Amino acid sequence: MLPPRLFRRVVLAPLAIVVAIAVAVLSPLLALLALAFSLVRRSRTGRMRGVRLLFFAIVWLTAETATLFMCLGLWLASGFGGRMHTEPFQSRHYAIMRWFLDLIYRTAVGTFGLLVEVEEPEFTAEEKAARLARPVIVLSRHAGPGDSLLLVRHLLSVYGRRPRVVMKATIQLDPSFDVVANRLPNVFVQRRRAGEGLFSEQIERLASGLDRRGALVIFPEGGNWTPGRWQRGIRRLEQRGRDDLAARARNMPNLLPPRTAGALSAIAACPDADVIFVAHAGLDKIITVGDIWRNLQMDQTIRAKWWRILASDVPRSAGHEAQVRWLYDWWQRIDTWISRNRPADAEALALTPRSADGE
Numbered sequence: 265m266l267p268p269r270l271f272r273r274v275v276l277a278p279l280a281i282v283v284a285i286a287v288a289v290l291s292p293l294l295a296l297l298a299l300a301f302s303l304v305r306r307s308r309t310g311r312m313r314g315v316r317l318l319f320f321a322i323v324w325l326t327a328e329t330a331t332l333f334m335c336l337g338l339w340l341a342s343g344f345g346g347r348m349h350t351e352p353f354q355s356r357h358y359a360i361m362r363w364f365l366d367l368i369y370r371t372a373v374g375t376f377g378l379l380v381e382v383e384e385p386e387f388t389a390e391e392k393a394a395r396l397a398r399p400v401i402v403l404s405r406h407a408g409p410g411d412s413l414l415l416v417r418h419l420l421s422v423y424g425r426r427p428r429v430v431m432k433a434t435i436q437l438d439p440s441f442d443v444v445a446n447r448l449p450n451v452f453v454q455r456r457r458a459g460e461g462l463f464s465e466q467i468e469r470l471a472s473g474l475d476r477r478g479a480l481v482i483f484p485e486g487g488n489w490t491p492g493r494w495q496r497g498i499r500r501l502e503q504r505g506r507d508d509l510a511a512r513a514r515n516m517p518n519l520l521p522p523r524t525a526g527a528l529s530a531i532a533a534c535p536d537a538d539v540i541f542v543a544h545a546g547l548d549k550i551i552t553v554g555d556i557w558r559n560l561q562m563d564q565t566i567r568a569k570w571w572r573i574l575a576s577d578v579p580r581s582a583g584h585e586a587q588v589r590w591l592y593d594w595w596q597r598i599d600t601w602i603s604r605n606r607p608a609d610a611e612a613l614a615l616t617p618r619s620a621d622g623e
Contacts, residue, residue, distance in 0.1 A: 266433055266454075269446075277332055277439040284325035294318055316375045323371045327364050331440040334360050335447075348447055357447050358426055364440065365417035377563040382418065384570045395538065396423065398575065399474035401530050403591075404542035405519055405598055406483035411544045414566070416481065425479040428470045430463070430526065432487075449473065453486070464529040471533035480530055480537075484522035484591070497521040512592050516599040518606075524588050531578060531587075538575050543598040544568035545606045567605045571597075 267276070287294065298314035338356055342348045372378055387395065404415055412431075419425040429445070433452040436442040445452075451466045471480050487493060494513075497520045501510040513521040531539060546566030571594075579590050 266436055272436065272439065272442055276437070277443070280325070280439040281329050281332060284329045287322060287325055291318070291322060320371055320375050324368060327367050328438075328440045331360055331364055332443065335440075335443045354426075354448065357444055358420065361444055361448075362417075362420040364444075365413060366421055368413065369417050379563070379565045380414065380568070381565060382568045382570065385572055395572070397476050399476060399478040399534055399537040400425070400480075400540050400572075401471065401474075401527075401534065401537045402427075402479055402481045402540045402542060403522075403527055403594075404481065404483055405544065405602070406485040406488055407544065408488055408547055410547040411566075411568075412483070414544070414547075414568070415542060419479050419481070423479075424477065426475075426477050427479045427481050428474070429481045430467055430470075430483065464525045467526045468529045468533040471530035471537070474534050474537060480534070482527055482530060484524065484527045484595075485520035486523050487520065489518065489520055493520055509588070509592065512596065516596060518599045518602040519595055522591055522595050524591055527591060528584070528587050532580060535580060536575055539573040539578050541571045541573070541594050541598060542568060543601045543605075545602050569601055569605075 266272075295315060295318060298318045299312070302312045302314040335357075338353060338360075339345050339348070342350075342353050347353055373380065402415070402419070404412075406412070416427050416429060419427045428449045428451075430451045430453060431445070433454040435445065436452065449470055451463060451470060453463050467480075467482065474480060494517075498510045498513045501507075501513060501521055509521065531537070544567065546564060579587055582590070
C-alpha cells in the first residue's frame with residue numbers, strides 16, 4: 265500500500281533532493297570507488313560499468329531535483345494549484361516530461377552506447393499529417409520501466425503527442441513521476457484494492473477525452489513477464505472456462521495473457537482513434553537496479569516495432585468474442601516478433617532464475 269500523498273510530498277520529495285545533493289557532493293569519492301571496483305571486476309562487469317552507472321545516476325538525480333523545483337514553480341504560478349488543470353499548465357507539465365525523458369534518453373544512449381531501432385510503417389507526408397490529426401490508442405507489451413519510458417518519450421518527442429498512461433500505482437514512489445503524473449490525466453492501477461471493472465471505467469473516461477494530439481498508452485499484460493505470472497495467467501483463463509484462450513497463451517512464451525477489458529473499453533470509448541501495437545526487445549531483463557548491474561550490456565541494441573491500425577479497420581462493430589480473438593491475434597504476432605528479435609545473447613526469459621518465484 266502506498267503512503268498518503270501528503271507524506272510523499274513533504275517527506276519523499278525533499279528526501280530525493282537531499283539524496284541528489286549528497287551524491288553530487290560525494291561524487292568525486294564515489295567516482296574513485298566506482299573506478300576501482302570496475303578495474304577489479306572488469307572481466308565480469310564490462311567496460312567501466314561502475315563509473316558509467318554512477319554518471320547515469322547523477323544525471324537522473326539531478327533531473328529529478330530540477331523537475332521537482334520546476335513543478336513547485338508551476339504550483340505557485342498556478343495560484344497554489346488552482347489553475348493546474350487548465351491548458352497552459354497542462355502544456356507546461358508535458359514540456360517538463362518531454363525534457364526529462366529526452367535528457368535521460370540522451371544520457372543512456374551516450375553512457376551505455378545503446379542503439380535504439382524503431383521500425384514503423386512508412387507514410388507519405390500527406391498520410392503522416394492526416395494520421396497525426398487523429399488520436400491513438402497504444403497497446404504495448406510490458407517489459408520493465410526502460411522500455412516503457414522509451415515508448416512514452418517517442419510519443420512525446422517524435423510525434424508531439426500528449427500521452428495518457430495506464431500505469432502501476434507504485435510508480436508514485438518516484439517523487440518526480442509522482443508529481444507530474446498526478447497533474448496530468450493518467451490512471452494508476454492497484455489491482456489488489458479494486459476489480460478490473462473499476463479501472464476499465466477509468467480507462468474509458470481517459471479514452472473518451474482524447475483529442476487529436478492524444479495518445480492513450482495501455483500495457484494489457486498488467487505487469488512484467490515472469491514464469492510465475494505467465495503460469496498464473498494461464499490458470500486464471502482456465503478457471504474462467506476459457507480453455508481456448510489458455511491454449512493460445514501457452515503458445516506465447518514471451519508475453520503474459522492480455523487483460524482485454526481495459527483495452528477494449530478504451531477502443532470503444534474513442535471511435536475515431538487508430539490503434540497502435542508495440543513490440544520491443546532488448547531491455548526485457550532490466551527491471552530493478554540490480555538488473556541494471558547484472559544484465560545491462562554495453563553497446564546493446566534495443567529494437568521496437570510499431571503496427572498502426574486505422575480506426576476504420578479496428579473491429580469496433582464486431583461482437584465481444586471477435587474483438588478478444590482480434591486482440592489475441594495481435595498478441596501472437598508480437599510474441600513471434602519478440603522471439604525473432606531478442607538479442608542473440610539473451611536466454612529465454614522462462615529460464616531466468618531470478619523470476620522463478622513468480623514476482
